[in-house]
Amino acid sequence: MDTALAKVYIKKGEARALKAGGLWIYDNEIDRIEGKFENSGMVQVFDFDGYPLGSGFINTKSKIMIRMMSRKKDSKVDDAFIEMRVRNAWEYRKATVDTESCRLIFGEADFLPGIVIDKFSDVLVVESLALGIDKWKPVILEKLKQVLAEDHITIRGIYERSDARVRLQEGMERFKGFIGDPFETKVKIVENGVKYIVDVQDGQKTGFFLDQKYNRLAIQRLCRGKRVLDCFTHTGSFALNAGIAGASEVLGVDASEPGVAQATENAALNGLSDRVKFIVADVFDLLPELEKKGEKFDVVILDPPAFTKSRNSIKNAIKGYREINLRGMKLIKDGGYLATCSCSHFMTPDLFAKTIREAAGNVHKRLRQVEYRTQAADHPILWGDEESSYLKFFIFQVCDEK
Numbered sequence: 001m002d003t004a005l006a007k008v009y010i011k012k013g014e015a016r017a018l019k020a021g022g023l024w025i026y027d028n029e030i031d032r033i034e035g036k037f038e039n040s041g042m043v044q045v046f047d048f049d050g051y052p053l054g055s056g057f058i059n060t061k062s063k064i065m066i067r068m069m070s071r072k073k074d075s076k077v078d079d080a081f082i083e084m085r086v087r088n089a090w091e092y093r094k095a096t097v098d099t100e101s102c103r104l105i106f107g108e109a110d111f112l113p114g115i116v117i118d119k120f121s122d123v124l125v126v127e128s129l130a131l132g133i134d135k136w137k138p139v140i141l142e143k144l145k146q147v148l149a150e151d152h153i154t155i156r157g158i159y160e161r162s163d164a165r166v167r168l169q170e171g172m173e174r175f176k177g178f179i180g181d182p183f184e185t186k187v188k189i190v191e192n193g194v195k196y197i198v199d200v201q202d203g204q205k206t207g208f209f210l211d212q213k214y215n216r217l218a219i220q221r222l223c224r225g226k227r228v229l230d231c232f233t234h235t236g237s238f239a240l241n242a243g244i245a246g247a248s249e250v251l252g253v254d255a256s257e258p259g260v261a262q263a264t265e266n267a268a269l270n271g272l273s274d275r276v277k278f279i280v281a282d283v284f285d286l287l288p289e290l291e292k293k294g295e296k297f298d299v300v301i302l303d304p305p306a307f308t309k310s311r312n313s314i315k316n317a318i319k320g321y322r323e324i325n326l327r328g329m330k331l332i333k334d335g336g337y338l339a340t341c342s343c344s345h346f347m348t349p350d351l352f353a354k355t356i357r358e359a360a361g362n363v364h365k366r367l368r369q370v371e372y373r374t375q376a377a378d379h380p381i382l383w384g385d386e387e388s389s390y391l392k393f394f395i396f397q398v399c400d401e402k
Helices: 079-096 131-150 210-223 237-244 257-269 283-292 311-330 349-362
Strands: 006-010 024-026 030-034 042-046 052-058 064-070 101-106 115-120 123-128 157-162 175-179 186-191 194-199 227-231 249-254 276-280 297-302 332-342 365-373 392-400
Touching: 006 052, 042 064, 052 131, 064 131, 079 101, 079 131, 101 131, 101 186, 101 210, 115 131, 123 131, 186 210, 194 237, 194 257, 210 237, 210 297, 210 332, 210 365, 210 392, 227 237, 227 283, 227 311, 237 249, 237 257, 237 276, 237 297, 249 257, 249 283, 257 276, 283 311, 297 311, 311 332, 311 349, 332 365, 349 365, 349 392
Parallel strands: 006 042, 123 157, 227 249, 227 297, 249 276, 297 332
Antiparallel strands: 006 030, 024 064, 042 052, 052 064, 101 115, 115 123, 157 175, 186 194, 332 392, 365 392
C-alpha cells in the first residue's frame, strides 16, 4: 500500500459495521488521522491497535466519513483495480440475469461504494452519490464501456441522474444531464416479453425499477384469465406483466399523472389498451371506494414507494403498510391472490410479515404463502452490508374463514 496515504485509526470497539462485512465508517467511530489528505482522496484504515483494515476514500463533510474500496492492506486503487471491479460486476450479471436491461453496478454490493449504473438497452444511466467515487466516475464508465464492447455491446449514450438530495449531505451539488453527446432520452426496452418506454431523463430514480424484474414475472402465471388490480403502478410494469400473461381485465392505479400517461403509452406499445387500463388516484382513497362499490378482484398487487426512509418514521410506515394490505385483502375474491411488497430497508422482513399477518387478522382472512422473494440478482445482497438488502416480496393466496 502507498505509504504516502494518510492513516486513519478507529476507536477501540468501533467500526462494527465494517468488521461485520460492511463498507462504511462513520465520523464518530474515528479516533485520529495521521498525515495529510484531501476530501475524496484515499486513506489507509487501521484498528485502534494498528491492525490494518484496508483502504477507502475520505470525506469529512459526510457522516459516512470513509467508504472502503478494499479490505486488503496492500491493495492499490488505480485504473487496473477499477477495471477488475467493473469486470467482476459484468461477469456476475452475465451469469445471473438477462442483461438486455439490468443494474450493472450496485454500489457497495459491487464493492464500488456510492455509485449505481443501470443499463437500459444501449443506454447507461449513472447515479453518483459519494464524493470519492465521483472522482473515479469517468474511469468506471470508460472501463464499463470497454468491458461491454468485448461482448459486442455498443453503448449509444450515458445520462447522469445524480439529482438525489443525499448528494448535499456529501457537500456535493445535485446534477442531472448528459455525459458525452446528447441522445433521445426515451429509451425502448423489453423485459419479460413486455415492451416499455423508459424516460431516463425525467422518470423516477434512473427511470425504471429493475429490481422487481423477476417478481413481475412471478405474477404472470397467477393472472391468466383473471381480473387484476395493480396499486402504485408507476409506469405500469406489474399491470403489463399481468396483461401480457392473458389477464382478462387489469386496472393500474398511481397518484402520478406523468406515470399513468407513460403506463398508458406502454399498454398501447404492447397492444394491451383494450384490457389494461390506468387511472390517476390516491390508492389510500381508492381502495375504500372500490370496497363500497362491491368490487372484487382475483389478484391484487401492492407495490408502494418506501413509506419509511429512516428508523424514526417506522411506526407511521407500519400503519401505512397495514392499511393498504388490509384494504387490498378486502377486495380479493375468496381463493384469490395478493402480491405485496416493501422496498424500505428499515421495514425488516420480520416486521413486514408481522404487519401483513395483523392486517389479515383484522379482516378475518387466512393467508397461504405461495412464495417469498427479494430483489433481482443484479441488485445483489452483500452479507454484512445491511443497506443492500431492502426489497421484500410476498405472494399469498387469500382465503375466507369457513
